[in-house]
Amino acid sequence: MDTPFAYDIAFLGLKDPSPVGRSRLVLAMERLTGRSTADCHDFLSKVGLTIFDSLPVDQAQLIINALDEAGAVCEIRPKEDVPRAVSEALGGGMAACPSCGFVQLAGKDECPRCGVIFSKMEKDEIRKMQHNQALEDAQQRAEQIRQEWDDRAKHFLESRPLSADRYQMFNKNLTQEEIPFLFLDTAEGPVLMTSRQLMAIVDGLVVHLPYEIIKDVDFGGGLVGKKGHTRLVLHFHSPIHFKEKNTNSLTWQLTADAATNKEVIMDWAFARSYMCGACGARDLHYRNEKGQTRARCMHCATDHIIDLANLRITPMVSS
Ligand SMILES: [Zn+2]
Ligand SMILES: [Zn+2]
Incomplete structure (x- = not known):
């Protein structure tokens, strides 16, 4: 897209x-x-x-x-908007039926495949159906991508097995579906990467960072950190609520051994973006509202609440 x-x-x-x-x-x-x-x-x-x-x-x-x-x-x-696409689509050239997706010559009153009568469909209704179709496609793609990343984690484990003892401190915070694949030792505490998120314990608190909320990664560089360690900074799309305040980024000092995983960390951290729960677009703009991570779709303006701990994004659909 x-x-x-x-x-x-x-x-x-x-x-x-x-x-x-x-x-x-x-x-x-x-x-x-x-x-x-x-x-x-x-x-x-x-x-x-x-x-x-x-x-x-x-x-x-x-x-x-x-x-x-x-x-x-x-x-x-x-600028390329759906309602305009509808009117153009039903004007000249070829058009896809908003109900079944059948591509046909435009200007017809009725879909030859599913029988929908275009003139009887309100513009809003047409639009909603196109949205639903886009959403369905997007959800299918999202599910595919989730599976691809699960497979990637499994594949990673084949060459670099990870003993469950290493990350037992995270056990109660792991969800059923995610696959832990990489444990990182840092001066600040343990970090675990799973097929869905990066989890860390900082000052005794578990912090959940779904890859989707990571905007940028700094690896190494910056001020001289702890001796023999490499600095890792994760910047977020919007401040996240952590330890009673909102923070734009979190920093860790990786041990030399953990730092050898630079490529893996970069690969995963930049991998994903959330999808709008109403239209399937991936143009979400993030903000922190009273400690709650939220995101508004720049395509359809639907607002979302993001539950970091449960890796959930919920569209706020007003009735
Ligand atoms: Zn049709
Ligand atoms: Zn949307």
């Missing part, structure tokens, strides 16, 4: 339609758009209106957060 480089933000409604809610949002819109109060009042009645056009990803993220806080329900749309 291509990563979209530009985003539109459409206004979909107000969370709080009371006069107080309206004026709060108008104020925020004035500030963000630089347009007049009258214009901004006007926006509130134009549901679906694109209020920002072709924003770079960082800016889109800032604005959607500001609008969200100000009480707007907004949608982020990549």
Whole structure:
């Protein structure tokens, strides 16, 4: 999937339609758009209106957060958007049936394979079905990838067996599915890599770091660390809550023996990204909200809660 480089933000409604809610949002819109109060009042009645056009990803993220806080329900749309694809698809050329995926000449009223009548389908419904299809495909891919990584861990163990005694301190924190494959000794405490996450015990506390939340890895370099050790720093997409505070990165001093695994650590740490639970896109933008790791989809704007300890990501679908 291509990563979209530009985003539109459409206004979909107000969370709080009371006069107080309206004026709060108008104020925020004035500030963000630089347009007049009258214009901004006007926006509130134009549901679906694109209020920002072709924003770079960082800016889109800032604005959607500001609008969200100000009480707007907004949608982020990549420039190549699904609803537009629908109307184009049903206009000229070839088109895929949104219900069964059958590719046919566009402009037909009915799908020759499954019989769906396009004109009877609301645009939203078409869109939802396309999303569901995209989601299904994405979930299948995600499952495939999980299995590939499990296989990789098993393969690794064939040449470098790992005795279960080495990581028994992590036993109660391991999930059923994951496969522990590499144990690292560090000055800060034990680190265990599994097919799903990197786990560590720091000052007696277990920290769970699914590979998906790792943004960057620094290996070696930096200030001179502990003698005979090599520094490993993991940076996260957003601060994680650890020991009563939020931290952007964690640092370990690896023993010489542990440091020989540089390639393996780099390989695994950069491997994965979470998938949106509503549309399957992998453009999530992370933040820490009151100690909770969250991520918003830059494709469909669905927000997610990430439970690090249980390796779970849950889409927050409002009803
Ligand atoms: Zn069909
Ligand atoms: Zn999404």
